[in-house]
Amino acid sequence: MPGMDPLLRVHNLEVTYHRRLVAIRNVSVVVPEGAVVGIIGVNGAGKTTLLRAISGFLPGEDAQITEGDILYRGRSIKGLQPHETCSLGIALVPERDKVFPTLTVEENLEAARWRGNGSGGGSREALLQRLFDWFPVLKERRRQLTGYLSGGERQMLAIAMALLNGPSLLLIDEMSLGLAPSVLADLEERLRAIRDELGLTVLLVDQFAAMVIRMSDYCYVMENGGVVFDGPPERLLAHEDVREFYLGMSDSSQAAKSYREVKQYRRRRRWYG
Amino acid sequence: MDAQLAAQVVVLASFYSLVGTGYVLVYRASRVLNFANGELMMLAAYFFFSLAVLGQRLLPLTVLMALVLAAVLAAVIYLATVRPMTGYPVFSVVLMTVGLAIVLRGIAELVWRAQARYPLEALHLPNRPLTLPAGVTITAVEAAEVGAAIAFIGGILAFLRLAGIGVQMRAAADHPVLASQRGINIHLAFALSWGLAAVAAGIAGLAFAANVRLEPNIAEQGLRALAVPLAGGLTSIPGTVIAALIVAASENLAVRYADPLLAGVVPYFVILAFIVLRPWGLLGEKEELERV
Amino acid sequence: MAAGSGYLYTSYTRALAVLDTTFKKQCLSALATAVILFPLVGSNYQVHLVNLSFIAVIGALSQNLLIGYAGQVSLGFAGLFAAGGFTAALMVKELGFSAFLPVLAAASAVGVLLGVLIGLPALRVKGLYLAISTLALHAVIIYGVSEYQHRLGGSAGIVMPKPSFGPIVINSDREWYYLLGALATLVTLACINLTRSRVGRAWQAIRDRDIVAAACGIPLLRYKSLAFVVSSGLAAMAGAVDAYHAGFVSAEKYSFLLTVQYLAMVVVGGLGSILGSVLGAFVITLLPFIIDFIVHAFPTPERLLISVLQLQRIAFGVVIVCMFLLEPRGLVALWERVKTFFQLWPFKFVVARVR
Numbered sequence: 073m074p075g076m077d078p079l080l081r082v083h084n085l086e087v088t089y090h091r092r093l094v095a096i097r098n099v100s101v102v103v104p105e106g107a108v109v110g111i112i113g114v115n116g117a118g119k120t121t122l123l124r125a126i127s128g129f130l131p132g133e134d135a136q137i138t139e140g141d142i143l144y145r146g147r148s149i150k151g152l153q154p155h156e157t158c159s160l161g162i163a164l165v166p167e168r169d170k171v172f173p174t175l176t177v178e179e180n181l182e183a184a185r186w187r188g189n190g191s192g193g194g195s196r197e198a199l200l201q202r203l204f205d206w207f208p209v210l211k212e213r214r215r216q217l218t219g220y221l222s223g224g225e226r227q228m229l230a231i232a233m234a235l236l237n238g239p240s241l242l243l244i245d246e247m248s249l250g251l252a253p254s255v256l257a258d259l260e261e262r263l264r265a266i267r268d269e270l271g272l273t274v275l276l277v278d279q280f281a282a283m284v285i286r287m288s289d290y291c292y293v294m295e296n297g298g299v300v301f302d303g304p305p306e307r308l309l310a311h312e313d314v315r316e317f318y319l320g321m322s323d324s325s326q327a328a329k330s331y332r333e334v335k336q337y338r339r340r341r342r343w344y345g
Numbered sequence: 346m347d348a349q350l351a352a353q354v355v356v357l358a359s360f361y362s363l364v365g366t367g368y369v370l371v372y373r374a375s376r377v378l379n380f381a382n383g384e385l386m387m388l389a390a391y392f393f394f395s396l397a398v399l400g401q402r403l404l405p406l407t408v409l410m411a412l413v414l415a416a417v418l419a420a421v422i423y424l425a426t427v428r429p430m431t432g433y434p435v436f437s438v439v440l441m442t443v444g445l446a447i448v449l450r451g452i453a454e455l456v457w458r459a460q461a462r463y464p465l466e467a468l469h470l471p472n473r474p475l476t477l478p479a480g481v482t483i484t485a486v487e488a489a490e491v492g493a494a495i496a497f498i499g500g501i502l503a504f505l506r507l508a509g510i511g512v513q514m515r516a517a518a519d520h521p522v523l524a525s526q527r528g529i530n531i532h533l534a535f536a537l538s539w540g541l542a543a544v545a546a547g548i549a550g551l552a553f554a555a556n557v558r559l560e561p562n563i564a565e566q567g568l569r570a571l572a573v574p575l576a577g578g579l580t581s582i583p584g585t586v587i588a589a590l591i592v593a594a595s596e597n598l599a600v601r602y603a604d605p606l607l608a609g610v611v612p613y614f615v616i617l618a619f620i621v622l623r624p625w626g627l628l629g630e631k632e633e634l635e636r637v
Numbered sequence: 638m639a640a641g642s643g644y645l646y647t648s649y650t651r652a653l654a655v656l657d658t659t660f661k662k663q664c665l666s667a668l669a670t671a672v673i674l675f676p677l678v679g680s681n682y683q684v685h686l687v688n689l690s691f692i693a694v695i696g697a698l699s700q701n702l703l704i705g706y707a708g709q710v711s712l713g714f715a716g717l718f719a720a721g722g723f724t725a726a727l728m729v730k731e732l733g734f735s736a737f738l739p740v741l742a743a744a745s746a747v748g749v750l751l752g753v754l755i756g757l758p759a760l761r762v763k764g765l766y767l768a769i770s771t772l773a774l775h776a777v778i779i780y781g782v783s784e785y786q787h788r789l790g791g792s793a794g795i796v797m798p799k800p801s802f803g804p805i806v807i808n809s810d811r812e813w814y815y816l817l818g819a820l821a822t823l824v825t826l827a828c829i830n831l832t833r834s835r836v837g838r839a840w841q842a843i844r845d846r847d848i849v850a851a852a853c854g855i856p857l858l859r860y861k862s863l864a865f866v867v868s869s870g871l872a873a874m875a876g877a878v879d880a881y882h883a884g885f886v887s888a889e890k891y892s893f894l895l896t897v898q899y900l901a902m903v904v905v906g907g908l909g910s911i912l913g914s915v916l917g918a919f920v921i922t923l924l925p926f927i928i929d930f931i932v933h934a935f936p937t938p939e940r941l942l943i944s945v946l947q948l949q950r951i952a953f954g955v956v957i958v959c960m961f962l963l964e965p966r967g968l969v970a971l972w973e974r975v976k977t978f979f980q981l982w983p984f985k986f987v988v989a990r991v992r
Contacts, residue, residue, distance in 0.1 A: 127526065132432060154525035164526050172519045175512070182509060183516035185528035237528050378765075380897075429962060436704075437965030440904050443897055444957030451951035455944050568893065575769045604784075613776035 077146065079105040079241055079273050080126070080162075084140035087121050087130065095121040095135070096297040101275075103241070108267065108274045110288035112281040112318055117294040119277045120167060123243050126275075127164040128154045144241070159187045163239035167246040170230035171218045178214040180229060184236035196236065202269070203232045206262050224255035231263070241273045248280040256280075260287060281318035285309065293318070313339045348479035350601065354593045356487045359494035360549050361589035364567055365574035366498060367546035372579045373518040374538035375427055376435060380442040382546050383567020384449035389415035389547030390464065390554035390563070391457055397467040404468060412547045419543030420536040427539075428532055446564070453561045462559040464551075472555065490552035497548060501541065502582060514538060572612030591615060655829060672818060676811045684810045686926055691817035692879050693918035697902040698828050698911065699871035704900075705908035706832055707864035708844025710768040713755050714899050716775035717869050719891035720747055721876025723782045726795040726886045737800035737807075741877050748873025749866050751778070756865030760858060763847075775896065783888040794887025797880050813882060820878065824871065829911050831867070840864055841909075905960055907967030916968050928952045 080103040087095045096118035103109045113119050124130055126142055128149070141148050149157055154164075172180050181203075186196040194202075204211040207228045213221065221229065227247060234242060247263075248256050260283060267274055278284050285291055285305045293301040293314060301311065308314045317339070364386060371379040393411035401407045426445065430438050465472055465486075473485045505511040517524040517534035524531050546567065553563055577588030592612045599607040646652040656662045676684050696718065703709050721744040728734040728743055751774075758770035789795065800807050800816075807813055831837050839860045842850035851857050880886045898921060906917025928949045964971040 129522070129525075132522070154522075155528050155530045158526065158528035163528075166523065166526060169520060169523055172516050172523065174519045175516060179512050179515070182512045183524065183527055183529065185513070187528050233527055426958060426962065430965065433961075433965040434908075436900075436904055436908065437961045440897075440901055441958055441961035441965075443901065444954045444961065447954030448951050448958065449954075451947045451954060455947040455951070575772075579765065607780065610776045610780040613773040 077105075078102045079145065080275070081143040082122070082126070082140070083143065085122070085125060085137065085142065086139035087118075087125050087135055088138045089133065089135040091134075091136075094138075094297065096125075096294075099140070099294070099297075099299050101292055101299070103273060103275055104290075105240075105273055106271055107289045108276060108287055110284035110291040111275070111277045111294055112279065112284050112291065113294035114279060116296075118297040119294055120245055122294075123164060123245050123275075123277055126157070127162055127243060128152045128157045129164075155185075158185070158237055158239075161187065161238070161240035162243065163234040163237040163241070164243040165230050165234045165245060165247070167249065171221075171226055171233070173219055174217070176215050176217055177210055177221070177229060180218060180233055181210070181214075181236055184233040187237050187239070196238070199236065199238070203235060206266055207232055223250045224252070224259065227251065227259060228262075231266075235266070235270075239272070241275065243275045243277070245277050246279065247276070248278050248283060256283065263287075281314070285319075348481050350597055352477070352481040352483055354590070354597050355491055356483060357593035357597065358586075358589040359491045360552065360566075361570050361573040361593055362498060362586045363490075363494050363545050363549035363552075364570040365577065365585035365589055366501065366582055367542040367549075367567075368571065368574040369577075369579060369582055369585055370501075370538050370542035370545065372574070374514075374535040375423070375438070377427065377438045377442065378571075378579075379542070380439065380568075381422070381446040381449055382542070383564035383570075384446045384453070385415055385419055385543045386546035386550035386553075386567050387453060387559075387561060387564040388418065388449060388550075389543065390550040390559050391453060393551050393554065394457075394462050394464040394467060394559055397464055402468065404470065407468070408551060411551065412544045415543040415547040416540035419539040423536050423539040424532070428535070450561055450564055453564075457561070459561055462554075464559055465555050484556055486552055486556040490549070490556070493548050493552070497545060498582060498586060501545075510534075510537075569609070569612075572615070576612070576615055588615075655833075676814050681810050684814050686923060688810060688813050688817050688882065690919045690922045691814075691821040692875060692882060693899070693902060693922045694821045694915050695824050695875040695878065696872060696899050697906065697914040697918040698824055699868045699875065700899050701903045701906075701908065701911070701914040702828060702831070702840075702871070703864050703868035705903060705910070705914075706837060706844065707840035707861065707868075708847075709756075709759050709861060709864055710764055711755070711771040711865075711868070712768050712893070712896055712900075713771035713775040713778075713869075714872055715891045715893060715895040716778035717748055717751060717755075717872035718876035718879070718895065719782050719886075719888070720751055720778055721745075721873030721878075722880035722886040722891070723785065723795075723876075724873065725877040725880045726797060727785075729797060730789075730795060735798050735800075737881065740881075741874055744877035745870040745874040748870040748876075751873070752866040752869025753862065755869060756862045759861050759865060772893075775893070779888065779891060782891070786888050794885045794889075796885045797883075800881045817878070817882070825911060825915060832911065836860065836863065844909075901957065904965075905957070905967055907969030910967070910969045913967050913969040920968070924956060925949060925953055928956075 080101075082099060082101040085099045086097045089095055099118070099122060101109070101111070101122070111119050111122070121135070124133065124135070125137055126149070128151075130136060137150055142150055144157075144160060144162065149160065149162075152160075172183060175183065181200065209225050210229060210232060213225070218226065218229065231244070231247075247259065251259065263274075264287065266272070276284055276287060285308055288305060290304055291302060291308050292299050293308070301308070301314065303311075309319075364382065367382045367385070368379060371377060371382070389411050392414045393407055396407045396410055401410065422445065426441060427438060430441065474482050475485055475488055476482055505515055513524070513529045514534045514537060516527070517529055517531040518538070521531045524534070549566075550563065553566060557563075573589045573592050574585045576592065577584035577586070592615050595611045595615055596608050599611045644658065646657070651657055656665060675687065679687075696714065699717075700711070700714055703711050724744040724747045725740050728740050734740055734743075755771055755774050759767055762770065786794065807816055832840075839850070839855045842853065842855055843857060843860055847857055902917035902921045903914055904917070905920060906915070907913025932945060932949060932952075960968075964974070
């Protein structure tokens with residue numbers, strides 16, 4: 073998207089694990105300020121690796137950025153540690169292990185360190201109150217151990233904790249995992265409200281393509297470690313292969329298996345041909 | 346059990362609680378059994394002794410400075426040896442602490458020699474016996490040890506429950522990766538844990554040195570006390586305190602009424618009982634031994 | 638095999654063989670020759686040191702089978718070692734037996750029985766708490782043997798005779814060398830065999846994920862017990878051999894530090910590697926003497942000579958710490974790293990395409 077300087081710019085990124093496995097190659101993603109950018113792709117496409125690279129978690133996984141760069145507000149954040157990227161204003165809501173199991177809800181929220189004024193320029197206390205408005209269940213259960221929370225409540229807590237870091241950029245990894253459709257729809261709405269009020273920039277990474285396309289201003293499709301397609305939601309919805317493979321809207325429902333394989337081959341050729 | 350025996354049990358339990366807390370704090374932070382805990386205990390006592398000899402006469406200040414030095418040493422040890430080993434198998438880290446213990450013991454023998462020292466003499470302070478109600482007699486140092494144990498452990502528990510940093514330390518111990526993601530500098534939190542552990546063990550070491558004598562092999566007391574946090578559940582300080590009382594009581598009873606040789610073994614009988622009945626210790630969490 | 642190594646097997650025999658390359662065979666022949674000829678060139682002192690290492694090899698292998706292959710954490714080694722030593726002493730003192738092999742067998746049997754006992758907690762707990770219960774059992778055994786020694790009235794311990802096979806009596810260091818060398822070789826070969834068999838594979842499966850192993854039909858009870866039994870039997874045997882070699886047993890020498898020493902051998906060498914245990918046993922046993930040798934090779938000022946013992950101690954500890962900082966998975970893993978570096982040189986890594 074032309075015009076403003078992007079908040080986050082991933083340029084030609086290549087990440088290698090254990091010095092021998094290239095997980096993502098030549099990935100370029102642009103996240104403008106205030107936008108919601110989505111990334112869809114199946115398991116193993118490299119989405120989580122991308123988020124890890126942005127927030128500084130690669131060394132712990134014995135992985136390195138072997139090419140390319142990541143620029144946040146124009147500055148490279150390539151070698152930074154997780155708490156350093158956090159203090160710059162990037163908060164990651166991880167895919168698994170999103171809350172502290174031995175602490176209560178209240179303590180979980182306390183544990184998040186307030187790092188900036190990215191969230192609409194208010195104070196931590198004010199934000200906490202707003203969070204309780206958006207997620208009333210957290211207020212009700214504040215003294216409970218997180219082990220007793222349901223999946224949806226846990227995800228709400230995880231998002232609340234990330235927001236209490238006061239970020240400008242929120243990275244959400246696989247928000248939809250393990251959530252019932254109704255719970256997820258509810259969460260979607262709240263997230264939309266939060267983002268509107270706080271003016272957050274969001275990078276949403278998920279397998280659930282429909283939700284991502286619904287929520288984003290711009291989308292990237294990742295496959296096998298690379299970006300194969302990108303565009304605004306309308307463009308994605310119009311693309312035949314996105315519809316078939318990510319949205320499950322097949323034009324030929326009872327097509328023989330072999331035809332599907334042919335299609336897959338043609339699709340591969342189209343992405344890479 | 347008469348009152349005097351009960352008093353001895355309380356004194357021994359204070360010692361065990363302090364050393365045990367040292368093990369627990371390090372285990373919670375780094376998931377490692379710190380075999381150099383006894384050596385940290387010994388070095389704190391030696392710092393105290395040297396400060397006294399070098400002219401520091403004010404008792405509270407000497408104690409404070411010795412403990413601070415021990416804490417700094419522990420934090421440095423963490424940053425220099427354990428932190429680089431993040432992600433390595435636990436066995437290797439534990440054995441590394443064994444190597445560390447050997448190094449620290451050697452340094453102590455090198456610097457201070459193996460002869461017995463008496464820190465209180467250097468300060469020209471007598472270790473007066475105090476007579477308490479019910480005909481109980483304990484030394485002043487022992488009384489101070491009990492008081493210090495209560496104050497320190499109570500303080501730590503309050504700190505971890507209430508203060509903001511306390512919650513962050515618990516979060517870092519609970520799930521380091523997530524804590525990093527939420528902006529907590531886990532290495533600072535862990536260094537602090539190691540420092541506090543050294544202070545706990547250091548108080549016990551100072552007390553032992555002042556009450557009995559100071560020589561390099563008092564570090565072995567640390568190994569002797571290992572049974573206590575193991576029985577109490579390595580992640581729980583209250584559990585350690587309760588286990589300390591139980592172990593101290595059984596040890597004293599065994600020595601008084603049964604075989605003195607049993608003193609070294611009784612703590613382990615206690616542990617065995619726990620393993621059979623409650624494998625995760627009194628108040629610990631059920632968990633497996635995995636990666637650091 | 639390391640990536641891009643170029644070793645291609647052309648027959649099943651070759652692929653299954655322990656020594657699969659000519660280079661390995663040559664190395665082993667050279668090593669065997671060196672081992673056999675060593676006593677003829679080495680001094681008595683050096684031969685004695687190697688003897689100590691041979692005994693350590695047996696002990697280290699016993700621990701590696703249990704901890705490295707079967708994944709069962711155990712801190713009870715010193716207790717089993719003591720049990721073996723005291724069984725030998727008991728048989729000599731109380732029963733008048735002194736023939737070497739029967740005593741060894743008896744010690745192993747005692748070890749096996751204790752192994753059953755020590756393995757019981759393993760069926761209920763894992764990891765740290767298993768370690769604690771083995772430690773507790775160690776303390777009980779040590780208490781038992783201390784009591785026995787105390788009752789005998791000998792605080793200096795019990796003296797052991799020289800081992801005898803019928804008319805042959807082992808007297809000198811060189812004779813010990815061949816006996817211990819043969820024993821260590823046999824045990825090593827047996828362990829290699831065991832770990833390559835179904836038992837070894839079952840152990841490794843249990844070590845990695847015991848629940849999944851059980852789901853695959855591996856009976857946990859049987860194999861965990863087997864691990865403890867075999868390991869304890871070996872450890873006790875090592876203890877008996879050590880009792881004969883040292884010439885006496887005494888409860889003081891079986892402390893927890895002995896367990897730690899053997900654990901260090903296993904981990905420094907490499908958990909889960911037979912070669913690692915052998916290497917680790919030699920390294921840890923010989924390290925203090927090597928340090929001593931190095932220190933005395935340089936002219937040391939008079940002042941420092943008093944402190945030489947402490948300095949050696951510090952050096953030992955520093956070597957251990959550095960070893961773990963450098964390569965926590967042991968010498969074998971370090972060797973693999975070096976080997977891979979040279980195999981891949983001048984490249985730094987092999988890139989496997991994802992697509």
